[in-house]
Amino acid sequence: MTLRRSGAAAVRLPALAIATGLISGIAAPAPASDFTAGEERRILRHGPWPPALRPDPSNRASGKPAAIAFGRALFFDPRLSVSGAVSCASCHPPDRAWTDGLPRSRGQRTVDRNAPALFNLRFNRWFGWDGAQDSLWAQNLRPLLDGREMGIGPGGAARLVRSDRELSCGYRRAFGDAPGADDERVFVDLGKALAAFLETRVTGRTPFDDFRDALALGDAAGQARYPAAARRGLRLFVGRGNCAFCHFGPAFTNGEFADAGVPHFIEPGRVDPGRLGGIRKLRRSPYTLLGRFNDDAGRSTAASTRHVRLRQSNFGEFRVPGLRNAALTRPYMHAGSLATLADVVHHYSTIDEERLHAGGERILRRLDLSAREQADLVAFLETLTETAPRHESVGKSADALCR
């Protein structure tokens, strides 16, 4: 058998190449802008915001007000931990941008990774730093199963809901039936109610969104309100910084995984395998979109789970986080190893390519940004902070569910 390799064919793709620029709602260039046409196209694909919201077909509770109320009550309920002292809100306090500010979070015990902020989750394809879960409802089960976090498990959680009058009532209103005898089914439904609640956490408009929309409309006055330092930082972000390859689209993430060149060691002799371990966990889990708990018989959102590849180069990769509200969610990276946004920018500017387990990939390169350029990038990232944050009142309990 012979191998013939044709050269890259002169493929007739004009319609396709043009259309790819249209998919993100790109409008005509604004004449008042000082950005090039290419820069403008790259800027415009980071919006519009917020995107259209659709219920999750894998979760029959998605978008239902009764399920959202039940999920809210569960989120703040410490009885979902084995000690009775740790709730979801312990590591994800709403008044601290839904994260705890610790490098590595602490539930029952200290865990290996940073607690991510809980907003814009509904747009994710994978969940957790290693993407071991393929739905928000499955992700919500993980801390309930992990003894270092809450650890109550299916039996404990189901017994609590069946025995507590308010929780039982909340379950019935959310799902239409009283909690049944199948512990695992009730347990998964708690994850789905929590998902219904967390889906509502979508960040608000930002100064960047106002600038982006002004650019799309050719509104020179609107563009002029965007600070000069942020404009310079934005130009770096979509250009020489190469940031937008991974931090792509309106949520500023492509939803995939990357080796960012930060240490993988949790402690001497123990390493975090990242995405490599995540895919292995996914394939062992009963709580995936390919399993019996998916409420969507057609498995319409399961393509990623069905087709995901496991490669050795997944070692040390972690999920590319979205950047909206990033200024509020320090510290950064999967184990909180970088304290500030300035540290993150400095890290990428001076990245040690020898530390990357890139397997030949050539995405990250030492940027050698000047001090001003680094400050400009930080100024841009700060404009991704919502101008009118919605603070969730802490202390919502199950008491109000059924009155």
Place this chain on the structure above:
Amino acid sequence: MLAAALALILAAGEAAACARPQGWTGGASIAGELWTAWWRPEPAAIPVGAHFSIRFRLCGPPVDRVRVRGWMPDHRHGMNYRPAVTLNGLSGTAEGLMLHMPGRWRLILDVRGAAGREQLTAETVLE
């Protein structure tokens, strides 16, 4: 030997004359030495970071297997997903592709048959 050579020449001639499949309004062709492929993505505009499929139709000698993959030459990495190819004679569908970054990508159809093996490569730039 002569018959095999003649078959190859005929097949190559057939590939060169490959017409757009009936009923297709879009798509693109890639001409190789053994096979020519017409292919089109679904949806028609390939999205960045979302799954899409491709339909393809080959002209040339019989095919045993087709694999489809993506490659980003500037970054030297492929896709994070393995497409599933369904082949029906010389026609097929690949499902589960995802190009997870903007930039220059190659879509590669790796075609195998008794006549040989060939990589048919198309290139596109996603923004």
